[in-house]
Amino acid sequence: MLYFARWKIALIIGVAVIGLLAVIPNFFPKSTVDSWPSWLPHRQIVLGLDLQGGAYLLYQVDREDYVQKRLQSLVGEIRQELREEPRIGYTGLGVANNGAQVRIRDTAQVEAAQERLADLVNPLQSTLFGQGAVDEFQMTTGEGGLIRFTFTEDGLSQRIRSIVQQSIEVIRRRIDELGTTEPNIQRQGEDRILVEAPGLDDPERLKALVGQTAQLTFHLVDTTVDPRQAIETRPPPGNTVLYSMDDPPQPYVVEESALLGGEDLVDAQATFNQQTNEPIVTFRLSTGGARKFGNVTTNNVGRPFAIVLDEEVISAPVIREPIIGGSGQISGNFTVQTANDLAILLRAGALPARLTIVEERTVGPGLGQDSIEAGEIAAVVAVIGVAVAMLAVYGLFGVFANIALAVNVILILGLLSLLQATLTLPGIAGIVLTMGMAVDANVLIYERIREEARQGRSAITAIDAGFSRALGTILDANITTLIAAVILFQLGSGPVRGFAVTLAIGIVTTVFSAFMFTRLLVAQWVRMRRPSAVPL
DSSP states (O other), X not given: OOOOOHHHHHHHHHHHHHHHHHHGGGGSOHHHHHTSOTTSOOOOOEEOHHHHOEEEEEEEEOHHHHHHHHHHHHHHHHHHHHHSSSOOOEEXXXXXXXXXXXXXXXXXXXXXXXXXXXXXXXXXXXXXTSOSOEESEEEEEOGGGEEEEXXXXXXXXXXXXXXXXXXXHHHHHHHHHHTOSSOEEEEETTTEEEEEEETOSOHHHHHHHHHOOOOEEEEEBOTTSOHHHHHHSOOOTTEEEEEESSSSOOEEEEESSOSEEGGGEEEEEEEEOTTTOOEEEXXXXXXXXXXXXXXXXXXXTTOBEEEEETTEEEEOOBOOSOOOSSEEEEOSSOOHHHHHHHHHHHHHOOOSSOEEEEEEEEEOHHHHHHHHHXXXXXXXXXXXXXXXXXXXHHTHHHHHHHHHXXXXXXXXXXXXXXXXXEEOHHHHHHHHHHHHHHHHHHHHHHHHHHHHHHTTOOHHHHHHHHHHHHHHHHHHHHHHHHHHHHHHHHHOOTHHHHHHHHHHHHHHHHIIIIIIIHXXXXXXXXXXXXXXXXXX
C-alpha cells in the first residue's frame, strides 16, 4: 500500500494542481479573468440566489382559464365534425356549466353524431410507456338530442401536468435568452412552477417575460364592418372585435380563425426600420407557414391583416403585394427593450396556458454579501479549529492531515468552478461539514495504525495495515452519505439541492485527499526517514 508507481504519483499531484488552477479565477474580478489568455481557466463559481441576490417567483397554472379555452377549442372541433358530409343538423352549440354541449336537431341522428364525435374524448397517455391511457373528456347524452362533453378528473390532471412541463421548457428558453446564469426552474406540486433567477437586476422585466402567454396569430381584418357598430351590436358570425395596444386602444373587427399561428414561426429578431430608424421585430416563417402566408396575401392584396399577440392587435398593415418570401416585420410603438423582449417571446414560443403569480420575492445582493462573509468566517474558524485539533492529537501525522484538508477544500472549490455548479448558502454549510468528514477519514486511518503498532508490528507494517484496513470503513461511510446526497438532490429543491451538490462533491474529494493524498505524503515520509516507530 505504501508503494506508488511514478504514474500514480504524477496523477495524484496532477489532480491537485488542476484543482488549484481551477480555483485561481475566483480570486480575481470577472473583468480581469476575461482578459486572460484563452488557455487559462476562466470559470468562476456561480453564486446562488441567496448569495448574489435576484428574483424568486412562484407561478400557478390558471386552471379555470385553461378549462374555458380548451372547451372553446372543443366547440370548434365539434362544429367541424358535424359539418362534414353528410352534415348533421345541430343547435345550441357552446360552452355551458363547465362543459361543451350541442343539441342534435333530428334525434334519429344522435347515434350517428355520437359515433362521429367519439374521437373527441381524446385519450391521453398517462405513463411513460404509453400504458394506462385516460380520456380527457367524458361524452354523455341527454333528452332532446343533447350531447355533452365534460372533463374527466384524471384527464384534466394529466393535461395540467403536461402544461406545467411545457411551461417549464418555454420559461427556461425565455430566461436563457436574458443571459441569466443557472436559473432554477422546477415544478412545485401539481400545478405550480418555481422560478429563481440569481443575479438578475430587473425582476419586473423577468415577470413580464415569464408571465406573458405570447400567443402570436395573424388574422384578416374585416373592413366591411364598422368596429364601433360591431361593439354596440355584435360582430358578424365568424368575426370578433380585438383592441390594439395603442393608448387609447383602437378596435378592429377581425376574422376569428387565424391565418397563421406562432407554431409557423421559426425565428424572430429585434432590429431597426431603415427608413424611420424605429425599433421593429422581423420574423421568418417555416416552409409550410411561408406557403400559407404567400397564398393568403396573394388572394387578399389591398386588405389589412392584424398581427395579434395575446388577443391584442400589435399592428394591422395593409397587404400591398403578395408576401411570398416567408419573412416579414412587426412594427409598433416599440422601444429597443420591448422589441428585444417581443423577439425573445416569439423565439421561445407561447405558454400553453396562462400563469398567475402566487408568490414573488426579490433578494438583495446586500443580504448575499452578508451571507458570504458569514460563510467565510465559519469556514475559516472550522479550518483553524480542525487543524489545531489534528496537530494536538496526531503531531506530524496531523500536519499530513491538514495538508490533505487544504487540498480537499481546493478540489471542492475547483470542481464547483469547473462544473459551474451553483454555490448557495446551504452549500457553504455543506463545505464546512465536509471539512469535518475529511479529517474523520484520517482519524480512522491513524487510530487503526495506532492499534496495529500497539500489537507490536513494525512502523512500516503498522502504517501499511492501517491504510489498507481502514479503506473499507471509509468507503462504506462515504458511499452511504453519497447515496443520501443523491436522494437529496433528486427530491430536494433550491437551497437543499445546493447543499446536496457540495456534499456530494466533498465526499468524492474527501476520499481522494484523505486516503490517496495523505497516503502519498506518508509514503514519501517513510521512504525518506525509514522510521523505527510510528510517531502517533
